[in-house]
Amino acid sequence: MNGIISKNVNSIEISGIRKFYNKVQNYPEALSLTLGQPDFKVPSKIKEAIVDAIEKNRTEYTANAGIEVLREEISLYLKNSFKIKFDEEEICLTVGGSEGLFSVFGTLIESGDKVLIPTPAYPAYESCVRILGGKVINYELKEDFSINYEKLEELIIKEKPKAIVVSYPSNPTGAILTKEDRDALYNILKDKEIVIISDEIYSSLSFEKEYYSIAQFEDIREKVILVSGFSKMFSMTGLRLGYICAAERLMNGIIKVHQYNVSCAPSIVQWGALEGLRNCIPEVEYMKSEFIKRRDFVYKGLVDLGLDVNMPKGAFYIFPSIKKFNLESEVFCERALKEGKIAMVPGNAFGSGGEGYLRISYSYSMETLQEALIRLEKFIKKI
The missing domain is CATH 3.90.1150.10 (Aspartate Aminotransferase, domain 1)
Structure with missing residues (x-):
């Protein structure tokens, strides 16, 4: 056929x-x-917590967004480690960062919508956008793989994209967002009608003393979506647990896509991640x-x-x-x-x-x- x-x-x-x-x-x-x-x-305490969850028959569906105590712990972790503030109601556990990304794109993109994506970058960004009928607009990086802000602003004015993907620490380059770059990005985006998708799956593996993220600005939090997870942090790539953070107006849509896609993230792995955040840092x-x-x-x-x-x-x-x-x-x-x-x-x-x-x-x-x-x-x- x-x-x-x-x-x-x-x-x-x-x-x-x-x-x-x-x-x-x-x-x-x-x-x-x-x-x-x-x-x-995988840290032994996480493995023990997963086994314990099985033995206690914690194998049923969780809430669509995930177990509340884990969302509370993620909220504390982001606040204390990265100065990023999202309440537990603004956090949704996902089947890895990959499902998190797809649920975000699925919430935002209609046919023909333009999305700014850096190049080079993790290839899933472009593929997810194309699957959903969106249009990929690449923005250039400098030789040190930081953002070329002048050209980015020109693209935003010209193309009027619905969303932009920011990805630091970066796969494939290993680059991070410096304070100067974060502030420059903020100044460009703060007054624009654009949703900012910040993929920070490698945040726990940032090698500098201070960590900088576009999600640290309170005045633009209504249009920032943070995607992260535990695959790299706890070396549990096959256990598939990520999370999305977004303000209520965005999360209300994201949770629908997430629900009809996977219902909820694996229950026993959520209990393992909770132990990880509490005792495996x-x-x-x-x-x-x-x-x-x-x-x-x-x-x-x-x-x-x-x-x-x-x-x-x-x-x-x-x-x-x-x-x-x-x-x-x-x-x-x-x-x-x-x-x-x-x-x-x-x-x-x-x-x-x-x-x-x-x-x-x-x-x-x-x-x-x-x-x-x-x-x-x-x-x-x-x-």
Whole structure:
């Protein structure tokens, strides 16, 4: 049957990240630095809390928004750790940050609505918007992957978008939002009729002393939606628990999409996350300190190889330039996989702004990273 799949779905592809990860399966001897998945174990107290929830038969539906005590704890965590204020009634637990994003886009977007999305950026933003019939308008980032504010303001005036996606700490670049950048973004957006979607899934892995977010401004909170979660924070990617924060006028719509999509987030995982917020923050801090060591090691290794690269200040990705090799990012990564037995994600998987770069995830052990840099050096000498 021709046309059985919607044109919107046909207009997108499987994520370039997963596409390249899947290729690695054909090269069992290859080292993969493709996935954004911490190699740390879920903290034992979280596992015990999940088992305890099963034994206590806490396996029924929760409220659509999630268990109230967890939403209260998230509210406290955001306020105390990041100076971000949302009450428990303004928080909804989701099936990972991914469902959170889709529920937000599904609430906002009608056919033809324009959404500003950075490039390079996590590919799900563009795909979700296209599935829903929206129009993607990319905004440029500078060479250090901060926002080009002059061009952004010009785009907003010209295109009149319904929403803008802001993503810091960034996948794939590891960039963060500085105080100056946050304030500049606020000054551009505060008087505009535009919804701000701030993806802060890597907030717990920001390496600087102070954390800055567009969600910290009280006077624009009515048009800010924060999406975050526990996958990276507690190394529980497969347990699928995220959350959305939004003022009541926005949450009233979001909860409808969330309800008809999934009803509620997994009950037992919610109890695990509650234990995590109460008693496992030291483990998060330890994980962050280890990522900083790995970041420093990989950054020095890439610089020693002569690559142009910015020092990441959050998440666990580094995004070196490969423009000097005059190879498209996909060609470079294909050859690195076949000839060098090292798998990395081509920059074009993150949009047009990622061409000429590649993403390396340093969420792997130091031993893996050491061997990977040796293989990368040998491959670069070949070409």
